[in-house]
Amino acid sequence: MRIVSGFLFLILAGSACLTAQNSDPAKVAEYAKSLPAASAPVFDEQKKEMLAAFAISCADHPQESTGTRNNYLWGYEKMPLILENYDRNRAFFGCANWHDAVGSTWMIMSLLKQDPKIPLASDIRDIATTHFRKGNMDGEYAFFATPRPISAEGGLGAPNFEEPYGYSWLLKLYGETKGSNNPDGRKMATALAPLARWMSERYVFYLYNLKFPYRTGTDTNTAWAMSLTLDGVNLSEDTTLQTAIHANAIRLFGKDKDCPTALEPQNADNVSSCLTEAALMGRVMEQADYLKWLDEFLPPVYSDLFQVYAKPIDLSHTDPTGPDPELQLNWKAHLIALSFQRAYDLLNIAYALPKDDPRIPVFKSLAAASATRGYEQIGNAGYEGQHWLATYALLYENAAKGPAPLAPEKPPPAGRASAGLVNADPAPNQN
Numbered sequence: 001m002r003i004v005s006g007f008l009f010l011i012l013a014g015s016a017c018l019t020a021q022n023s024d025p026a027k028v029a030e031y032a033k034s035l036p037a038a039s040a041p042v043f044d045e046q047k048k049e050m051l052a053a054f055a056i057s058c059a060d061h062p063q064e065s066t067g068t069r070n071n072y073l074w075g076y077e078k079m080p081l082i083l084e085n086y087d088r089n090r091a092f093f094g095c096a097n098w099h100d101a102v103g104s105t106w107m108i109m110s111l112l113k114q115d116p117k118i119p120l121a122s123d124i125r126d127i128a129t130t131h132f133r134k135g136n137m138d139g140e141y142a143f144f145a146t147p148r149p150i151s152a153e154g155g156l157g158a159p160n161f162e163e164p165y166g167y168s169w170l171l172k173l174y175g176e177t178k179g180s181n182n183p184d185g186r187k188m189a190t191a192l193a194p195l196a197r198w199m200s201e202r203y204v205f206y207l208y209n210l211k212f213p214y215r216t217g218t219d220t221n222t223a224w225a226m227s228l229t230l231d232g233v234n235l236s237e238d239t240t241l242q243t244a245i246h247a248n249a250i251r252l253f254g255k256d257k258d259c260p261t262a263l264e265p266q267n268a269d270n271v272s273s274c275l276t277e278a279a280l281m282g283r284v285m286e287q288a289d290y291l292k293w294l295d296e297f298l299p300p301v302y303s304d305l306f307q308v309y310a311k312p313i314d315l316s317h318t319d320p321t322g323p324d325p326e327l328q329l330n331w332k333a334h335l336i337a338l339s340f341q342r343a344y345d346l347l348n349i350a351y352a353l354p355k356d357d358p359r360i361p362v363f364k365s366l367a368a369a370s371a372t373r374g375y376e377q378i379g380n381a382g383y384e385g386q387h388w389l390a391t392y393a394l395l396y397e398n399a400a401k402g403p404a405p406l407a408p409e410k411p412p413p414a415g416r417a418s419a420g421l422v423n424a425d426p427a428p429n430q431n
Contacts, residue, residue, distance in 0.1 A: 023300045028358040031302035035310070035362065038369040043397045045119070047375075052111050052120045054390040055104035058095040058383070059127050062086060072098060072143060072161065089139030091131045091191075099166035099219070100388040105131075106173040107391045109188065110398065113180050128184055132191040141195050164206055165219045167199040168228040171241070175232030179408030200241045203229065207248040215277070217269030217338075223253065223277040227348075230283060234406050246284045253277055254285075257296045261305050265313060268331030270338050270392070274298060275309065275345035282352025283404075290352055301362045309346070309366055312373055313338055320382070333385020339374030340392040343367040344399045351403040371396050 041047075062082060063072075072090070086093050092101035108124045118124070144161065174196035178189035213222035226245050233242045259274035278298055282290055299305035318332035319325075343366075350363035374393060381389050398404075 022295050023359065024302075025358050027300065027302045028362065032358065032362045032365070035365050036369070038365045038372065040364075040368040040400050041372050041375050043400070047393075047397075048111055048115065049119050051390040051394055052108050052118065052124065054386045055095075055108045056120060056123050056127065058104065058387040059101070059131070060087075061094050063093060063095065063097055063101075087130075088133075088135050090143075091136040091140050095387050098162050099169050100391075102166060102169040102173055103391040104387050106169060106176055107394045109173065109185060110176055110394060113176065113182055113185055116182060116184075125184060128188055132188055134191070137191045137195065141198065144195065145198055164203060164222075164225045164229075167203050168225040168232075170199055171196055171203070171236070171238075172228045172232035175235030175238075179235030179405070181409045181411060196236070200233070200238055204241055204244045207244045210248065210252065213252040215273050217264065217266055217271045217273050218334075219270070221271045221273060221276060223249070223273075223280045224271045227276065227280045227283070230280075231404050234404065235408050237408065249280055249284045253281055254293070256293075259297050261299060261308050264308055265335065265338055268318070268334040270334040270341060272309075272338065272342045272345055275342055275349065279345040279348035279352075282349055287352065287354065291354075294349075301359055309342060309370070315377070329382045330385065333381035333389055336374060336377040336381050336385070337389045337392045339370045339377070340389070340396045343371040343374070344392070344396045346370070347396075347399045348403070367396075367400075371400075 083090065092098050092105070095101040095104055105127070108120075108127065111118055112121060112124045112128075115121075170192070174189060174192045177185040177192065180186060180189070207226075210222070214220045215222070219225075226249055229241065230245050232238075233245070256277065259277065261274050264272055264274065274297075278294060281293060281297075285293060313335050315332055315335055318328050318335065320329040320332065322328060346363045346367040350360045350367075353360055371393075374396070378386065378389060378393065
């Protein structure tokens with residue numbers, strides 16, 4: 001069902017089915033006044049602890065055997081058999097799948113970086129220690145980097161396992177830790193470095209060889225993976241991949257027009273196809289070029305075609321009490337996550353605009369309302385959804401503080417090392 005809707009989106013995205021309009025500032029201002037008052041959710045200690053707890057609860061829970069037979073955690077010679085000593089030669093064996101485990105690790109390390117005294121700090125540091133020993137990361141690297149044939153039983157070799165979405169989360173995690181001034185982050189970055197370099201090199205080739213982008217509202221969305229990766233490579237100062245993202249974003253999306261907003265969301269989307277692309281392009285294009293591109297890509301904020309982003313996401317078709325309850329609950333979790341993901345995109349679009357652009361308060365107001373609805377529903381996502389959904393919540397919270405950093409943290413002043421901080425090389429000014 002998702003595949004069919006994805007093809008439909010591709011067809012309509014390439015057609016001139018809508019007529020782009022330049023935004024009318026007077027109508028934007030009038031529309032802004034009509035929006036209900038919306039304040040950004042308060043990100044207090046209770047919310048931080050809740051998000052961290054979701055990730056911690058799944059970190060040591062091994063992933064179930066799946067039909068993909070990727071051989072990451074399970075062997076399939078006769079019957080599914082979990083890898084011996086997996087907790088010593090795998091790092092991301094918890095949660096629902098590999099990329100969710102990596103994303104959840106990014107979330108708890110980001111929280112620890114922001115607040116080293118967070119109530120669950122000892123649990124986070126325990127995961128950072130036990131999951132990222134040399135043996136664990138050697139096992140990860142060997143799994144990805146060692147070519148292996150497809151077995152007669154159907155087990156897959158590793159070469160494109162989790163490419164590119166999982167790579168994006170790993171590179172984002174690496175950037176978060178490498179660009180940190182705290183010892184916990186730096187230690188993890190050292191452990192991640194070999195795998196991060198390997199994935200970065202493969203990702204560069206992947207992007208330049210990609211003929212067409214994936215525009216679906218799921219993890220396969222090309223612009224979404226590129227956005228997450230860009231966060232990481234800016235902090236890790238990976239200029240080769242950074243250049244590849246900028247160049248290929250322009251190549252793949254630079255001529256797009258009339259995004260079919262009316263098709264959102266489809267089935268159980270967790271990514272807004274149109275907003276995600278718009279947010280990415282705001283980060284890679286010169287502002288003057290971006291303003292022209294945006295006017296042709298998204299409908300005016302006051303138009304009927306844009307109101308899909310002002311309305312709550314309909315969850316009524318997901319019924320965890322009916323047939324196939326596990327799938328229904330998974331779909332529901334995806335749609336709840338979409339509220340946070342939309343909010344994240346709307347903020348990033350706002351940050352790409354001139355400071356006096358009248359659309360900025362509109363985007364920020366819609367982002368706040370969407371994130372609020374996400375928090376109202378987060379408790380209904382079930383175990384499988386909550387741990388990765390919380391990652392999307394923190395993406396929004398970090399974006400609410402301002403644009404994503406373009407360079408690593410500057411080293412602390414002399415004398416602060418005693419407070420638990422370590423020195424780092426000065427970062428160039430990229431602002």
